[in-house]
Amino acid sequence: MLVGGVDVGSTTTKAALLDENKRVRALAIVDTGANVVRAAERAFQEALKLAGVEAWDVAFTVGTGYGRYRVPFGDLQVTEISCHAKGACFLFPKTRTILDMGGQDTKAIRVNELAEVKDFCMNDKCAAGTGRFLAAAAQVLGLELEELGRVAAESSRPLKITNVCTVFVEQEIMMHLARGCRVEDVVAGVHLAIAGRSVALLRRVGLEEEITFTGGVARNAGMVRALEERLQRRLNVAPESQHIGAIGAALFAWERAAHAQAKKLSGDSARPGAGGGGA
Amino acid sequence: MDLVLGVDVGTRMTRAVLLDDRGQILARASRETGARLELAADKVLEAAAALAGVRAHEIGYVASTGYGRFRVPFRQIQITEMTCHAVGARHLFPGTRTVLDMGAMNSRAMRVAESGRVLAFRMNDRCASGAGRFIERVARALEIELDQVGEMSLRAQNPQPISSICAVLAESEVINHVTAGKAPEDILCGTHHSIAERVIALVRQVGAQPEITLTGGVAKNVGLVRALEDRLGIRLNVSSDSEYAGALGAALLGLQRWQRLRESSTTRLDRLRESGN
Numbered sequence: 001m002l003v004g005g006v007d008v009g010s011t012t013t014k015a016a017l018l019d020e021n022k023r024v025r026a027l028a029i030v031d032t033g034a035n036v037v038r039a040a041e042r043a044f045q046e047a048l049k050l051a052g053v054e055a056w057d058v059a060f061t062v063g064t065g066y067g068r069y070r071v072p073f074g075d076l077q078v079t080e081i082s083c084h085a086k087g088a089c090f091l092f093p094k095t096r097t098i099l100d101m102g103g104q105d106t107k108a109i110r111v112n113e114l115a116e117v118k119d120f121c122m123n124d125k126c127a128a129g130t131g132r133f134l135a136a137a138a139q140v141l142g143l144e145l146e147e148l149g150r151v152a153a154e155s156s157r158p159l160k161i162t163n164v165c166t167v168f169v170e171q172e173i174m175m176h177l178a179r180g181c182r183v184e185d186v187v188a189g190v191h192l193a194i195a196g197r198s199v200a201l202l203r204r205v206g207l208e209e210e211i212t213f214t215g216g217v218a219r220n221a222g223m224v225r226a227l228e229e230r231l232q233r234r235l236n237v238a239p240e241s242q243h244i245g246a247i248g249a250a251l252f253a254w255e256r257a258a259h260a261q262a263k264k265l266s267g268d269s270a271r272p273g274a275g276g277g278g279a
Numbered sequence: 280m281d282l283v284l285g286v287d288v289g290t291r292m293t294r295a296v297l298l299d300d301r302g303q304i305l306a307r308a309s310r311e312t313g314a315r316l317e318l319a320a321d322k323v324l325e326a327a328a329a330l331a332g333v334r335a336h337e338i339g340y341v342a343s344t345g346y347g348r349f350r351v352p353f354r355q356i357q358i359t360e361m362t363c364h365a366v367g368a369r370h371l372f373p374g375t376r377t378v379l380d381m382g383a384m385n386s387r388a389m390r391v392a393e394s395g396r397v398l399a400f401r402m403n404d405r406c407a408s409g410a411g412r413f414i415e416r417v418a419r420a421l422e423i424e425l426d427q428v429g430e431m432s433l434r435a436q437n438p439q440p441i442s443s444i445c446a447v448l449a450e451s452e453v454i455n456h457v458t459a460g461k462a463p464e465d466i467l468c469g470t471h472h473s474i475a476e477r478v479i480a481l482v483r484q485v486g487a488q489p490e491i492t493l494t495g496g497v498a499k500n501v502g503l504v505r506a507l508e509d510r511l512g513i514r515l516n517v518s519s520d521s522e523y524a525g526a527l528g529a530a531l532l533g534l535q536r537w538q539r540l541r542e543s544s545t546t547r548l549d550r551l552r553e554s555g556n
Contacts, residue, residue, distance in 0.1 A: 126444070126448070127448050163405075168407060174314045
């Protein structure tokens with residue numbers, strides 16, 4: 001039995017396939033672009049191809065992310081908050097707080113030992129402290145998003161970024177460069193500024209150890225370092241951090257599929273022949 | 280000739296107004312500010328002098344304003360934008376009681392007394408949601424030149440609301456509208472209304488009274504002026520000199536101060552002469 005999770009984010013769409021033992025069989029990622037339905041289909045097809053299976057091999061699929069209702073083959077929709085909590089606790093069972101930094105919003109989530117969401121806080125009104133802030137800074141500096149972490153690591157004296165608004169920070173960066181500041185110090189300063197915003201969000205939900213960092217921005221080593229510096233604690237970061245939402249969705253799908261199977265089995269044994277169409 | 284220059288170093292544009300000793304405008308000049316503020320100030324000084332047919336060193340007094348006012352090396356005095364815009368707006372429209380200054384990065388609302396004194400002041404300086412940069416970003420996403428945005432939005436048939444407050448997140452919303460086949464005119468009109476709503480909140484906070492005068496670079500955008508007038512239900516004072524109001528105010532205040540300085544030095548000289556006699 002296989003189950004699927006599709007996480008349609010504002011910037012990228014992720015798909016995950018798990019087998020009956022909850023082992024990850026395939027992870028795929030595509031740019032969301034303007035056509036959300038297409039993006040969901042493309043990510044799912046890619047995951048199927050990687051796993052070498054067909055769509056009908058997948059017993060149950062859960063959609064999550066802001067485009068979850070536009071996943072045409074989704075059997076169920078679950079919020080990205082629940083999915084990130086589920087995925088993070090699956091990969092790091094001692095997780096109590098989750099920071100999810102995506103392309104357009106940042107979320108702080110607190111969970112209990114059963115991976116149930118107890119509280120969450122979200123910044124989706126303003127690009128400050130989100131992946132977009134990093135992307136904007138990279139653009140002004142003429143750097144690729146992927147280079148930022150490496151460049152920040154070269155800084156010996158991070159600059160203090162005083163503005164909050166992404167638009168104003170672009171101007172601030174230009175002024176720093178005009179004054180001859182080093183690019184790596186600017187980049188490191190930008191990371192610390194975003195980390196500051198995220199820590200404020202985390203404190204609002206209540207910081208409890210362990211903290212797991214998820215979402216696309218978690219791949220940025222500079223961001224991990226800046227957060228650890230601000231928090232004075234270590235963060236859990238998985239290599240599949242970007243796919244945690246999709247993995248969480250697939251885990252919900254697994255529960256549904258397992259439940260349906262158990263019901264079918266018990267129904268079959270208790271009332272032979274009465275099952276008919278099944279659940 | 281006694282000439283006074285007002286230089287307004289803004290976040291996007293640097294502007295200069297050159298006055299003669301009677302306060303008549305001899306020249307206006309503007310250049311993009313860029314990252315080297317001193318250079319931008321130099322350029323508008325040279326441009327204004329060239330337009331007036333005078334040499335830069337013939338300018339007797341320079342007053343600077345704007346966020347880069349401390350970076351004008353040849354200034355005699357620097358004055359806050361708030362004061363300069365209030366003075367400039369009242370010079371252009373003497374009946375002004377409220378000034379709305381919309382620049383690339385900041386929007387300011389001021390209520391002024393009949394005497395010209397600023398009674399209340401509100402500014403949006405933490406977030407670009409009500410600033411010109413919001414329009415610039417939308418224009419860029421739509422691949423439309425900034426100077427065409429205003430006219431274009433007036434042709435909107437079915438304005439598309441922009442729900443994002445954040446200028447950065449609005450870009451994605453605009454792209455979604457474009458892919459959904461919405462007309463650029465309609466998206467621009469929606470953008471102007473969204474910004475108008477934000478700045479009108481500022482205007483209300485200072486307890487706006489008519490007449491309301493619009494200053495700053497965004498005043499050139501007829502689409503935004505229309506959106507503001509629609510939402511406020513009154514006409515706004517706007518002139519082709521609205522964008523120069525800051526520089527004009529600086530020049531007028533500079534002229535006043537220079538005249539006072541000279542008067543006091545002549546009285547001192549007179550007193551010296553009298554005592555000498």
